[in-house]
Amino acid sequence: MSTASLMEHEDIFDILRKLASVPTVTGYEQNARETIKELLSGYVDDFWTTSWDNSVAVINPAGKKRLLFAAHVDQIGFIVTSIDESGYLKFSPIGGWDARVAYGSKVTVITSKGSIRGVIGTIPPHLMKEKEKKIDFKELVIDIGVDSKKEAEEAGVRVGDYIALHSEPELIGKHRVIGSGMDDKAGLASIIYAARMLATRKNELGDISVYFVATVQEEIGLRGASMIGYELKPDVAVIVDVTHAKSPETKEIAFVELGKGPVISIGPIYHREITESLIEIAEKHGIMYQREADPRGAGTDAWAIQIARGGVKTGLVSVPNRYMHSGVEMVDLRDMFNLARLLVEYSVSMKI
Structure with a gap:
């Protein structure tokens, strides 16, 4: 701008x-x-x-x-529904979402101990069978960089924590903002x-x-x-x-x-x-x-x-x-x- x-x-x-x-x-x-x-x-x-x-x-x-x-x-955002034994977070959408948009996004998990960064991931497309390539929220997880459920819980994550997209507003072109x-x-x-x-x-x-x-x-x-x-x-x-x-x-x-x-x-x-x-x-x-x-x-x-x-x-x-x-x-x-x-x-x- x-x-x-x-x-x-x-x-x-x-x-x-x-x-x-x-x-x-x-x-x-x-x-x-x-x-x-x-x-x-x-x-x-x-x-x-x-x-x-x-x-x-x-x-x-x-x-x-x-x-x-x-x-x-x-x-719109998400809510933590479970934590698996490897520390991945399962979640459900809050508001109107398309899972294709969510996949690959950076997120912020809001915990009682503060905010934690994460990313929404799934099986990479080139490792999927053709019939599996339709993305559904059931297949998505949030990776917060830990290796176990215990580590995730020690970081403060609990079922019911809210999750927001992590995207700071940014000027683009002469008059526009994205985020x-x-x-x-x-x-x-x-x-x-x-x-x-x-x-x-x-x-x-x-x-x-x-x-x-x-x-x-x-x-x-x-x-x-x-x-x-x-x-x-x-x-x-x-x-x-x-x-x-x-x-x-x-x-x-x-x-x-x-x-x-x-x-x-x-x-x-x-x-x-x-x-x-x-x-x-x-x-x-x-x-x-x-x-x-x-x-x-x-x-x-x-x-x-x-x-x-x-x-x-x-x-x-x-x-x-x-x-x-x-x-x-x-x-x-x-x-x-x-x-x-x-x-x-x-x-x-x-x-x-």
Whole structure:
């Protein structure tokens, strides 16, 4: 990345880098609480975590109407299911995985004694029979560099320990970042950056309280969003997630592109009033954006928030993400920056 390109989005990249450096496999999101709090410190009026580790911040808490921006902090990963006599770890996936993507990946095993590096391995393809070459999680193991179950246990490994991909975010090209967990730390970094920008325009919010939430357990059923929708009782919610960006293997099913702006979803579960307002504000302020038709609406926190209590007017804005649910998810800093701008302008323009 050129110096000019990096400087233009240095703050948002720094937020993303700090979030991505903390493994937050679904079920182990508490690992990120202090990082999120630190990133928002000095920009919000209050911050707290709920009983299930949703992280909540608010600007202008005295407002009578509540606007919610939410992005999930959890990422797909694995959990240790057994340790064999040679010290290899058997494991099961948490969230949506393809075993072909997992094979050969570096991982971090999170133990009570600290983090341990490992690698996911199996029988090398050239030693397999042709019919065995289809990779399945049952054939995969994690090698942590020990020779016995006793050594693995002495290192701190126990059944039930969480495992995350080990992939630090890395700049690639002029504007893009690759790494694991961009789903949805790219979205979370965007709303944190929006909170920082909105802090300087707090006087424009009037009677609107703006809540910024890092939700948990999205990857296994939108559970954190279900809790927060019930607890906060927002009047309006805009969920921020990632969506599939066009690539050679997805060109028939993915139609949005990296670097062309955040993606506003249009479909039955997204309140038309919210969707139209987001589009109108983007066009008014010259914010590049893309549209995506979503006839079902399943798979993001918007699904859970929309039906909270008596129903919440909900919209969805996403960061295009190439190679989702892999160790090399790719996002564009320009899309994240423009998404943050859109949230800020929406906050100061909306009337509930």
